Amino acid sequence: MRLRPPRHRVSPRAIIWWSAQAALEVAVLLVPPVIGLVFWADARSWLIPGTAAVAIIGVAYLLVMPRWRFQVHRWETTDDAVYTSAGWISQQWRVAPMSRIQTVDTERGPLQQLFGLATVTVTTASAAGALRLAGLDRAVADDLVERLTETTQATPGDAT
């Protein structure tokens, strides 16, 4: 017995988005050791291998994480529920019934705008139950938000 993957993949452009994010993170991590290398000659004996290690791990992360994520991140809606999977090394599958959805939000960061992507967050009354569908194609996201909003508006009650 196991969970089957949700039906839809996120947009393939999400790989580029995650790569860009990872590249930025690795670059930020590399700034202090590189500054050290330039201005602190005495420390080069141990800073060079240290910086190299950070760079190698960073590049590996950059190459592996986005592709792995793309294999894992998936989503699906049925008449009764929203179902998502996310993560890479550790993974999460989340289910929220339509009748318990409280808000549906869309957000687009600068990088996501660049790649025509959007993140849809579906919240329930639970402080721990938000579903994030990251890296959806913008049109798909808009369509999804509209559908979810319609469905949840039709459901009575305060969803607790």
Place this chain on the structure above:
Amino acid sequence: MVTTVTAPGDADWQRLDPRMLAVTPLRQLAGFLPVIAVVLVTGIGQDIAGRVYSVAGGVLLVLLAGMLRWRTTRYRITSERVELRTGLVFRSTRSVARDRIRSVDVTAGPAHRLFQLSVVKVGTGERTDGRESRELTLDAISAAQADRVRQRLLDPLYAGPDRSGATVAPAATVLATLSWSWLRFAPLTVSSLVAVVAVGGAFGQLISDVGANAVDVGGVREKLTMTPLWMGIAAFAVLVLVIALAGSLSIFVEAWWGFTLVREVGGTLRIRRGLFTTRSVSLEERRLRGVEVVEPPLLRVGCGARTVAVATGLGGRRGHGRGTLLPPAPRNEAHRVSGAVLAEVPSPTGTTLHRHPLVALRRRLVRATVPVLAGSAALWLAPVPAWAAWAALGLLPVTVLLALDAYFNLGHALTSNYLVTRHGAGVRGTVALQRAGVIGWTVSQSFFQRRAGLVTVTATTAAGNGGYSVIDVETAEGLAVAERAVPGLLDPFVQHEVSGAAHTLGSTA
């Protein structure tokens, strides 16, 4: 002096109790007492008369402020809302829709009780991130009026303002009352630590206020040098113990004096307690999603436990303590009260739980040993004395014991109405969550969990923490529990057949 706030159709607006004119200044002046004393003794003014005048002026200001507050504060309770207007210059109207009311708390400190007044707090339990929950506070009205207000606000059938003032106390079933034998648990709570810290802090403050050297009071230094060291340490330990004991006992007595937990007709749980400050917390039963039996380490040693309500509208973690249903009590009593609160006998929290697979124990042992071993190895190689590495290694028995405890605390079960789950290292928590209160599932699997064929299944809910987890359960068993707990929610996404299809998801074990 002040124009009263009157607008057309104001008939229902009521003032706070006029006795507040005395209580508010009294409490504020009590807070300023040290300042007043200092001003009178050392003084800002040149002569005694000047000092007296300045103090009298201050007192007058406080009195005027209290008067102003009383004149400008009005409240009313209609069939739809509770409203509170305050302020003269900065007017504010706070309004709470009645169907948003989650809790009504009535408290009365010593000053309020002297004048038979009570403070009513109407909670909406909104999760406002970072900010205080939007509470509406009536500070204060007469104790009798407070009780009427409380009943009206919690009565779903209430239709409009009742000016007769004659309300009969609703019939109530007593679920639990205080037994003084529970005093034995008081020293086993954090309150003993609080007492030591408080007394220590107060003592230090006193010493620094007096301006004396802490060691040199009354020639203590000489006496100290003459007594053997072990005697000094022993005396200090006894002193700390006595303070902890006395402090925790008095905190327990003050907090839990006259404790009763009742179920009122109309579906309200009500807790009343307190010696000097009386507190009454009312909780609507339809907000109740379950109950947690919490056993902190020291209480566990004494076979004690507390019972906490898992309810919506208590304000999440910030509202911690509001859901406390029972003082530290014997474990059996905690389970009995859980059952009584949930109207389930025997209590779901006392159900025999399924043990989790042994791989879960291996995971805990690995987590307990690997970091300690790695740390001591690093210390061994590092340029520090060798005993540091040995000391780090000395942590091993502690972490292994915690790992064993964590494993043997793991458990889960399904009863006809409740999902029961237990976990914790040191602090053990057993939660019984209404299956009807589950509003979603999160199944998570880390890299090592995937290799071990385990998952953590979290039932999300609107109440309490927002989610309660069955940790490190075998994948199939975890999914089966989720499926059975809330039929129809997870089923469409679960594959039951054992298929050989290549697949990156789910259990590959």
